[in-house]
Amino acid sequence: MTAKSPTAQEAVLRELRADIVLGVLAPGSQVVQESLAHRYGVSRVPLREALKILEGEGLVTYHPHRGYFVMELSVDDLTEVYRLRSLLEAEALRAAVSTLTDEDLEQLRGLLGQVEQSSGEGDLESLTIANRAFHFAIFERSAMPRLVRVLQQLWDATDVYRAIYFRSEVNRARIDGEHRHILAALDARDPEAAIAAHEVHRSHSVQVLGTQLAE
Amino acid sequence: MTAKSPTAQEAVLRELRADIVLGVLAPGSQVVQESLAHRYGVSRVPLREALKILEGEGLVTYHPHRGYFVMELSVDDLTEVYRLRSLLEAEALRAAVSTLTDEDLEQLRGLLGQVEQSSGEGDLESLTIANRAFHFAIFERSAMPRLVRVLQQLWDATDVYRAIYFRSEVNRARIDGEHRHILAALDARDPEAAIAAHEVHRSHSVQVLGTQLAE
DNA sequence: CCTAGCAGGATTGGATCCAATCTGTGGCTA
DNA sequence: TAGCCACAGATTGGATCCAATCCTGCTAGG
Numbered sequence: 001m002t003a004k005s006p007t008a009q010e011a012v013l014r015e016l017r018a019d020i021v022l023g024v025l026a027p028g029s030q031v032v033q034e035s036l037a038h039r040y041g042v043s044r045v046p047l048r049e050a051l052k053i054l055e056g057e058g059l060v061t062y063h064p065h066r067g068y069f070v071m072e073l074s075v076d077d078l079t080e081v082y083r084l085r086s087l088l089e090a091e092a093l094r095a096a097v098s099t100l101t102d103e104d105l106e107q108l109r110g111l112l113g114q115v116e117q118s119s120g121e122g123d124l125e126s127l128t129i130a131n132r133a134f135h136f137a138i139f140e141r142s143a144m145p146r147l148v149r150v151l152q153q154l155w156d157a158t159d160v161y162r163a164i165y166f167r168s169e170v171n172r173a174r175i176d177g178e179h180r181h182i183l184a185a186l187d188a189r190d191p192e193a194a195i196a197a198h199e200v201h202r203s204h205s206v207q208v209l210g211t212q213l214a215e
Numbered sequence: 216m217t218a219k220s221p222t223a224q225e226a227v228l229r230e231l232r233a234d235i236v237l238g239v240l241a242p243g244s245q246v247v248q249e250s251l252a253h254r255y256g257v258s259r260v261p262l263r264e265a266l267k268i269l270e271g272e273g274l275v276t277y278h279p280h281r282g283y284f285v286m287e288l289s290v291d292d293l294t295e296v297y298r299l300r301s302l303l304e305a306e307a308l309r310a311a312v313s314t315l316t317d318e319d320l321e322q323l324r325g326l327l328g329q330v331e332q333s334s335g336e337g338d339l340e341s342l343t344i345a346n347r348a349f350h351f352a353i354f355e356r357s358a359m360p361r362l363v364r365v366l367q368q369l370w371d372a373t374d375v376y377r378a379i380y381f382r383s384e385v386n387r388a389r390i391d392g393e394h395r396h397i398l399a400a401l402d403a404r405d406p407e408a409a410i411a412a413h414e415v416h417r418s419h420s421v422q423v424l425g426t427q428l429a430e
Numbered sequence: 431c432c433t434a435g436c437a438g439g440a441t442t443g444g445a446t447c448c449a450a451t452c453t454g455t456g457g458c459t460a
Numbered sequence: 461t462a463g464c465c466a467c468a469g470a471t472t473g474g475a476t477c478c479a480a481t482c483c484t485g486c487t488a489g490g
Binding site (some may be wrong): 007009030034044048065066067 | 461471472473481
Binding site (some may be wrong): 007048049052053055057058064077080081083084087091144145149150155157196215 | 222225231260262264267270271272273279280292296298299302303306353359360361362364365368369372384
């Protein structure tokens with residue numbers, strides 16, 4: 001049903017994530033394996049393996065003999081994720097900034113260009129992807145693979161909210177400016193400035209999302 | 216073959232973890248599903264689901280159409296894990312120490328008693344369990360479930376080494392003392408002292424393990 | 431002698447089928 | 461009327477079977 005993938009579990013994993021993030025699967029609702037497998041055009045086996053991954057990421061919960069349920073994220077959970085991101089991204093930046101090469105910065109500039117283009121066009125799908133590519137290109141320069149993995153999980157867990165955040169044009173304009181601050185700090189090879197810029201970046205989004213989540 | 220469990224995947228998961236931790240499954244070697252499934256007396260389905268969980272925890276790696284391989288941890292990986300633990304456990308302690316009740320402290324004293332008993336008897340299996348129970352009883356008081364989850368993963372990833380560490384009587388004697396320092400800091404409701412005590416606790420083990428790992 | 435290509439076996443990925451467990455409903459009893 | 465038990469349907473858990481892919485060793489050609 002989607003782009004080809006070496007294995008069905010991967011394809012299902014992507015679709016499942018998208019469906020959870022976009023709210024197609026209501027938070028708190030049970031994941032009925034049969035119907036979902038049918039929806040994705042596969043059997044239950046690869047679906048279950050994908051669910052096990054999502055369980056590890058905290059996007060779904062699992063109760064033996066009762067099944068999987070879409071996680072519902074609370075304000076507390078959101079703030080906890082951002083607190084952890086704050087700690088861990090600071091560490092990644094400390095490790096990354098000092099080792100940045102000129103080629104790295106050139107690459108980051110290119111990625112940022114894609115972010116801004118998607119942002120301008122209002123293409124939320126590609127904006128989400130480009131934004132993530134930009135930030136993780138930085139984090140990966142830390143040469144701390146396990147740290148990057150944990151950060152991936154934390155980002156995955158809040159993709160739902162990021163999509164909401166990007167919907168507003170005001171927010172999109174703001175992140176463009178914040179991204180340029182980040183890049184400037186990286187250009188100057190100033191770790192503390194980069195950490196501070198990220199702090200601002202995150203605190204804005206968690207603030208907006210927190211109030212929006214309280215409805 | 217083991218204690219009963221509501222589902223086979225859970226039982227397999229425990230056995231698999233033990234076999235990896237104890238080195239029965241050599242690091243770097245491929246996990247041949249058929250033979251392992253036979254070994255545990257189940258089919259390949261629950262085994263694969265258990266492997267997906269371990270993949271999420273970083274105990275095994277997965278390559279599509281090639282299978283799962285037991286992760287081999289390098290010194291770099293070990294130090295990275297401990298660096299992350301340092302950051303995250305400090306955060307957990309900051310959140311936990313201030314809210315500790317007298318009952319909590321009583322419970323911790325009980326858990327520590329079990330640790331020391333197992334340590335004295337040289338029962339490594341129950342020592343591993345009791346040690347973990349003690350430390351996570353503290354972390355869980357942070358009321359930050361996601362943080363606890365990440366810490367669980369980090370601990371899981373280095374269980375292999377912890378088992379080695381406990382083997383030496385000298386090390387066991389040392390951790391008993393370190394645990395008492397931790398408990399004293401908690402008794403005093405002094406977060407910074409607790410963080411410092413943990414720092415000492417970790418740095419000893421990472422130091423010993425690091426040299427031992429370099430063989 | 432070295433390399434490309436091609437079987438054959440081994441191993442994983444996925445689908446289908448059956449067993450085990452849970453959930454909800456209705457009837458019975460105190 | 462409230463509570464408990466039994467039964468039926470739904471749903472998950474696990475086993476077996478088949479298809480797709482990968483790896484190994486051999487062979488043929490340069």
